[in-house]
Amino acid sequence: MIRLERRPEPSKLWTAVTPVLAVLLTMVVGGILFAFLGADPVGAIRTIFWDPLFNPQFAGFTRPQLLVKAGPLILIAIGLSIGFRAGIWNIGAEGQYIMGAICGAGAGLAFYPSESVLIFPLMIVAGALGGWAWAMIPAVLKTRFGTNEILVSLMLVYVAENILASVSSGLLRNPEGRGFPGSRNLRQWDAAANLELIPDTGMHWGVVFAFIAVIGAYVLLTRHIQGFNIRLTGEAPRAARFSGVIPARIILLCLGISGALAGLAGFFEVSGPAGQISIDFNSGYGFTAIIVAFLGRLHPVGILLAGLLMALTYIGGELAQLMLNLPGASIQLFQGMLLFFLLATDVFTNFRIRIGTGETA
Amino acid sequence: MYRRTLLASAAALAMAAPAYAQDEPVTAGFIYVGPVGDGGWTYEHDQARLAVEEHFGDQVETIYQENVPEGADAERAITQMALSGADIIFTTSFGYMDPTIAVAEKFPDVKFEHATGYKTAENVAIYSSRFYEGRAVLGTIAGAMTETNQVGYIGSFPIPEVIRGINSAYIHAKKVNPDVEFNVVWAYTWFDPAKEADAARALIENGNDVILQHTDSTAPHSAAEEAGDVVTFGQASDMSEYAPFPRVSSIIDNWAPYYIDRVQAVIDGTWESTDTWGGIDSGMVGIGEITDAVPEEVRAQATEVMESIESGEYHPFTGPLNKQDGSVWLEEGETASDEDLLGMDFYVEGMTGEIPN
Numbered sequence: 001m002i003r004l005e006r007r008p009e010p011s012k013l014w015t016a017v018t019p020v021l022a023v024l025l026t027m028v029v030g031g032i033l034f035a036f037l038g039a040d041p042v043g044a045i046r047t048i049f050w051d052p053l054f055n056p057q058f059a060g061f062t063r064p065q066l067l068v069k070a071g072p073l074i075l076i077a078i079g080l081s082i083g084f085r086a087g088i089w090n091i092g093a094e095g096q097y098i099m100g101a102i103c104g105a106g107a108g109l110a111f112y113p114s115e116s117v118l119i120f121p122l123m124i125v126a127g128a129l130g131g132w133a134w135a136m137i138p139a140v141l142k143t144r145f146g147t148n149e150i151l152v153s154l155m156l157v158y159v160a161e162n163i164l165a166s167v168s169s170g171l172l173r174n175p176e177g178r179g180f181p182g183s184r185n186l187r188q189w190d191a192a193a194n195l196e197l198i199p200d201t202g203m204h205w206g207v208v209f210a211f212i213a214v215i216g217a218y219v220l221l222t223r224h225i226q227g228f229n230i231r232l233t234g235e236a237p238r239a240a241r242f243s244g245v246i247p248a249r250i251i252l253l254c255l256g257i258s259g260a261l262a263g264l265a266g267f268f269e270v271s272g273p274a275g276q277i278s279i280d281f282n283s284g285y286g287f288t289a290i291i292v293a294f295l296g297r298l299h300p301v302g303i304l305l306a307g308l309l310m311a312l313t314y315i316g317g318e319l320a321q322l323m324l325n326l327p328g329a330s331i332q333l334f335q336g337m338l339l340f341f342l343l344a345t346d347v348f349t350n351f352r353i354r355i356g357t358g359e360t361a
Numbered sequence: 362m363y364r365r366t367l368l369a370s371a372a373a374l375a376m377a378a379p380a381y382a383q384d385e386p387v388t389a390g391f392i393y394v395g396p397v398g399d400g401g402w403t404y405e406h407d408q409a410r411l412a413v414e415e416h417f418g419d420q421v422e423t424i425y426q427e428n429v430p431e432g433a434d435a436e437r438a439i440t441q442m443a444l445s446g447a448d449i450i451f452t453t454s455f456g457y458m459d460p461t462i463a464v465a466e467k468f469p470d471v472k473f474e475h476a477t478g479y480k481t482a483e484n485v486a487i488y489s490s491r492f493y494e495g496r497a498v499l500g501t502i503a504g505a506m507t508e509t510n511q512v513g514y515i516g517s518f519p520i521p522e523v524i525r526g527i528n529s530a531y532i533h534a535k536k537v538n539p540d541v542e543f544n545v546v547w548a549y550t551w552f553d554p555a556k557e558a559d560a561a562r563a564l565i566e567n568g569n570d571v572i573l574q575h576t577d578s579t580a581p582h583s584a585a586e587e588a589g590d591v592v593t594f595g596q597a598s599d600m601s602e603y604a605p606f607p608r609v610s611s612i613i614d615n616w617a618p619y620y621i622d623r624v625q626a627v628i629d630g631t632w633e634s635t636d637t638w639g640g641i642d643s644g645m646v647g648i649g650e651i652t653d654a655v656p657e658e659v660r661a662q663a664t665e666v667m668e669s670i671e672s673g674e675y676h677p678f679t680g681p682l683n684k685q686d687g688s689v690w691l692e693e694g695e696t697a698s699d700e701d702l703l704g705m706d707f708y709v710e711g712m713t714g715e716i717p718n
Contacts, residue, residue, distance in 0.1 A: 058444050065437055165549045169518055170717070178479060179521050179706050185459055273433030278456055279518075279549070283430040318438060321426050322445055328396065328428040 004351040014349040019295055019302070022342040023309070029341075030334045039324045047323055048316030048334070058319060064202030066311045068273055071207035072097075072265035074307035076289035078213040079258030081298040085221070086233040088254045092138065092153025093262040094286025095160035096131035100263020101270035102167055103130025105183060105277050108192040109172060112184065119191040123267060124205075131263015132256050134160065139255035143248040149255065157286070165279045172277050183277035186270065194272035206268025210307075213261055217300040230254065262286060291339045313338070389413060389624050390447035391425040392438055394454035401552060401577030401597040402614070403427065406453045406476075409616035416621050420628060431456025439464040443471045449627045451620065452476065461485060472632050474623060477522065479703070481634050488619055491640035492522070493529040493702070495612035497677040498648050498667045499573060499594050502610055504534025504541045505659040506592045507571045513564030514545045515557060515574040515581060519716050521705045523575050528709045529677045530573055535711060537662060544569055545714055554580035565591055582608055592654075599649040610663070611649030618644040638699065641671045678702065683710035 027049075031041030052062040076093050083090045090096075104127025108119050138152035167173075169181035176184075186192045197203045221227040232240040233250045241247065265285065270277055292310050296302030317331035391410050395403035410423050424447065429438045435457050442450055443464060449472040452461045458478035465473045465485045473485040481487055503512050512534060516523050527545060534541045544567065546560045553576070561572055561581035571592040574581050579600050585591035585607040593603065595611025619639060626632040639645035648667055651660045669675035678701075680691030685708040691697060708716065 058441060061440055061444055068433070068437075162549075169520075169549070178704055179519075180455065181518055181520065182456070269433060273436070275433075275459055278431060280431045280456060283432055283434055315437070318426065318441060319445075322424055322441060325424070328426070 001356065003354050004347065005354050007350055007352055010349050011352075014345075015297060018342060018345040018349060019297070019306070021345045022295075022338060025341040025345070026334065026337045029337060033330060033333065034324075034326065037326060037330055039320075039326055044320055044324055044326065047320045048313060050316075051319050051323075052312055052315045055319075060200075062315050062319070064196075064200055065315055066308060067202035067207045068204070069311035069314055070307040071204070071210045072269050072285045073289050073292045073310055074210040074304055075206065075213055075265040075268075076258075076262045076286060077292040077296065077303045077307060078210070078217045078300060079261030080289055081293045081296070081300070081303060082217060082220070082230060083254035083258050084234075084293060084298050086230040086250050086254050087237065088251055089150045090135065090138070090153050090255055090258045091150050091290065092135070092155075092157045092286070093258060093289055094282055094284065095153065095157035096134045096259040096262035097266035097269075097286045098157075098160040098164050098282050099134040099266070100127040100131035101266035101274075101281060102164060102172070102277060103127055103133075103263070104267030105186060105192075105270050106167070106172055108186065108189075108271075109184060113189065115191045117191070120194075120271075123192060123271065124264065127267025128260040128264050131266060132260040134263070135255040135259020136252070139252050143251055149251075153255075161282065164277070164281060168277050168279045168281070174276075181279050185275045187272070187275040192271055194268050204268065204272045206265060206272060209264055209268065211304075214300045214304050221300070226253065262289075291335075295338065295342055310335075386420055386422050387417075387449070387624060387627050388422045388424060388445075388447045389620075389627075390442040390445075390450040391423065392429050392435070392442065392450065392452045392454075392457060393425060393427040394429060394431060394456070395552065396427050397425070399552065399577065400579065400600075403453070405598050405614040406451070406616055409620045412617035413620050413624055417624065417628075421624055429457075436460035436463055439473075440467070443468040447471060449474065449624060449632070451623075472623075472627055481636060483634055486623070486633070486635045486637070488635075488637040488639070489522075490614060490645040491638055492612060492614075492646055493525045493677055494640045494670050495646045495648055496526040496529040496573075497533045497670065498663050499610060499612055500530030500533035501537055501663045501666050502651065502655060502659060503530060503571045503573055503592070503594070504536065504538035505662065506609070506655065507534075507538065507541060507569075509568050509570045510538065510540045510542060511567070511569040511571075512541055512543050513561070513567075513569030513572045514543055515560045515564070515572065515576050516545050516547045517551050517575050518549060519547060521703060524708070524716060525702055525705050526575055528705065528712070531712055532682070532709060533666065533677065537659075543712060547717060548576050550576060552577045554578040557581050558584045561585060562588075579603065595649050601649065604650070605652030606654040608649075608652075609655050610651045613647035613649055615645055615647045641667060642673065684708070685710055685712055 027045050031045050034044040035041040051058055053059055080090055080093055104123045107126030108123040111119055137156060138149040141147040141152055142149045172183040174182060174184045194205050229245045233245055274281055292303060292306045296306035313335050320326045321328055393403040397403055397407040414423050426438050429435055431454060439460055451474045453476045455477045458475055458480055461473050461475045462480050462482055465482050469484055475485060475487050477489045478487050514527055531543045548556050548560050550556055557576045557578050558580040561584035564572055565588045572581050572585055573594055574596050577597045582593045582603040585593045591607055592609050593607040595608050597614050599611045599613055600608050651663055676696040678697035680695040681693045682691040684690045
């Protein structure tokens with residue numbers, strides 16, 4: 001007989017091993033899936049994990065693209081992880097990302113075509129504030145009326161999407177765009193463009209901010225009293241209250257940080273890789289970042305690695321579609337498996353397997 | 362009827378570069394905004410891709426990438442396709458315009474074709490269809506079929522392309538039924554079955570017994586089927602699963618003739634940056650079978666409109682036509698210029714409601 005026995009303490013070893021195990025299991029089961037689709041499984045896995053980094057035909061382009069794709073994921077996931085540590089579930093980062101992009105782009109476009117050096121900093125602040133303000137809605141509703149932040153933040157994603165559609169065909173529409181929806185292209189306006197800082201490296205301001213966020217979150221969680229309060233709130237809410245932590249403050253702080261970071265990610269995306277506000281500007285970073293946060297064990301360094309890994313599966317997945325004619329849905333399935341196996345293997349972090357009936361009462 | 366407006370600079374450069382014929386198989390790449398199984402816009406582009414494969418056999422290889430979001434990911438997807446060795450890349454959605462131009466700058470030897478946009482370059486051609494020609498035929502049927510004289514129209518976005526379609530349908534509905542009124546609902550989406558169904562139900566509840574749509578799902582058809590006596594038209598693809606009723610006809614995107622033509626040009630080494638706006642006569646705009654649910658004389662009327670457009674003897678926007686505010690747009694016998702059509706941001710006289718801004 002096999003049964004699970006709760007460990008007295010979560011296993012440190014398994015905490016570190018499960019992400020690796022999840023990746024390996026995903027490769028195996030994904031390989032089987034690709035084999036059923038008629039592709040060479042080893043070739044497909046190599047295309048996804050190896051080619052973006054080392055294929056001479058693509059790597060020169062795709063390697064920097066890893067940073068471009070991972071930047072916003074890491075930035076958002078860092079913010080989310082701080083809340084998740086405290087048991088505050090912001091599921092609506094996608095909405096905060098959209099609002100950050102709209103506010104950042106809008107603040108800049110109000111001064112078009114000025115070439116002032118103040119434009120870009122202003123847009124950064126506006127982007128962060130936009131995301132922060134959007135996250136404050138579920139935060140205030142929770143602290144004032146006890147609403148559920150999961151539902152409120154998620155619903156606000158759909159509100160944000162409608163605002164996005166409205167401004168891209170109205171308020172922020174490019175006056176020289178022949179009536180088509182979509183704002184001016186910020187990349188073609190020097191004062192607002194978030195271009196690569198060093199050519200062909202993928203490093204833009206968003207990636208720089210992502211690295212800063214990783215360091216900041218690490219310091220906050222390990223060295224700062226608020227970080228301790230956040231962790232305490234998540235791990236032992238009653239103890240936190242007894243030690244004088246005010247829950248409402250933690251809620252406002254956590255949702256505020258995650259909202260602001262998601263807003264920043266949205267702004268850097270709209271002024272850089274995306275270039276313009278358009279109806280379909282958002283492409284799910286806010287949701288994917290939730291996977292990244294968990295894959296990284298809610299730890300800043302883990303999130304950094306998880307973000308890069310996720311970016312690798314995206315870009316490798318695109319190459320697999322292109323080179324092996326695999327359907328797009330199979331790549332999404334492959335990425336979904338990663339989270340599934342992570343959660344499944346996580347059981348071993350908190351439980352151990354006992355085989356046989358050797359109970360010594 | 363291909364409108365080849367060759368840019369002067371492109372012409373000069375094209376002459377400088379020697380044209381060459383290819384011996385190796387040509388690779389044609391396609392970037393899709395939706396899944397190939399969406400049953401509408403992307404599905405029709407993919408059908409055309411398959412037609413290219415069929416037509417050229419071993420001479421041409423095709424590759425595609427589906428579900429490419431319009432935005433940051435598009436530029437990467439197009440770049441990767443160019444890196445993988447594609448000779449010609451079709452980017453099949455308006456939102457790929459700036460990414461296509463950006464990638465084209467980096468790959469001067471690859472030919473790019475962008476659908477429904479307006480920016481060209483030496484190695485970027487653009488193409489679209491004169492869907493308004495097809496809408497004239499559907500409008501004729503719609504005007505004749507309505508009993509309540511209320512025709513509902515589900516618009517996607519208030520852009521010239523969609524406004525042109527509304528005006529064309531309205532003008533021709535009114536020709537056969539002077540009492541007809543159009544009620545436009547803006548869905549702000551190209552494809553969202555739930556929203557489209559809501560829009561259709563709202564229109565039906567308000568007494569519209571004919572529904573035209575410029576959105577790509579079949580949801581309005583199924584809403585009409587529930588209501589029982591409401592007429593609909595297929596959009597982008599035939600949607601014949603709802604025939605013979607409520608779907609009585611359809612406007613079909615047929616990209617195959619164009620794609621075959623352009624890939625042939627790459628093979629021959631004669632490809633040039635062009636601006637193509639094909640209509641019914643080029644085969645790019647198709648009219649789906651008009652079913653038996655439509656009375657014989659209406660079918661004949663609609664067919665006549667279609668044939669006169671196809672032969673070029675009739676232009677759907679022929680004066681006298683006034684704008685909604687009563688000002689003169691086209692004098693008696695005058696036809697609309699392409700420039701007017703491409704930037705159309707007004708309703709014609711008789712339309713009610715305002716275009717959202």
